[in-house]
Amino acid sequence: MTLQLGDVVPDFTAETTKGAISFHDWIEGSWAVLFSHPKNFTPVCTTELGDVARLKPEFDRRSVKVIGLSVDELAAHGDWENDIEETQGQRVNFPLIADSDRKVASLYGMIHPNASDTMTVRSVFVIGPDKKLKLSLTYPASTGRNFDEILRTIDSLQLTAKHSVATPSNWQQGGDVIIVPSLSNEAAREKFPAGWKELKPYLRVVPQPKG
């Protein structure tokens, strides 16, 4: 069964570079990002892990835990992390799951057999504090991800979880947002007493709510 938005993500236990974890316990009421890598000692993955390590303070600022996964042995992860530090100038500072039996990869549908029988695709799962899947992305092995975009989606997810708004195309933190269509004008007047710009009855634009 494909994991769908709103589903509680599957729990699992695994060995990681920061010790054994039980995934639901590890999430522990935080936001979390689980992302997979096709294989250790591959070039694109090496650059991605360096970038996520560099962006770790940005994930921390948003109270988001990050965890990577690669279908290799724990011992190999250590050697690869040394290469990442050497080539990317950044030590990996978050746990990396050793999924050599592909248990987690199978549970999360990270193996797409028509792409590869053995390597995972580049999956990203953004998980809420309620352990439900909020967003997922799938990239092929040959295309590295944009982790600034993943931070942008987290900003949107965290904002829209708190306020009755949605974020428009290419929205960035601080930009105008849209009142959700399910909110009547009467209810919107209570939440947005300063009013809104109505481009169409279904397209009501307001400044990004604070807090």
Ligand code: BEZ
């Ligand atoms: C990479 O991470 O560089 C990669 C992995 C598998 C296929 C192509 C590229």
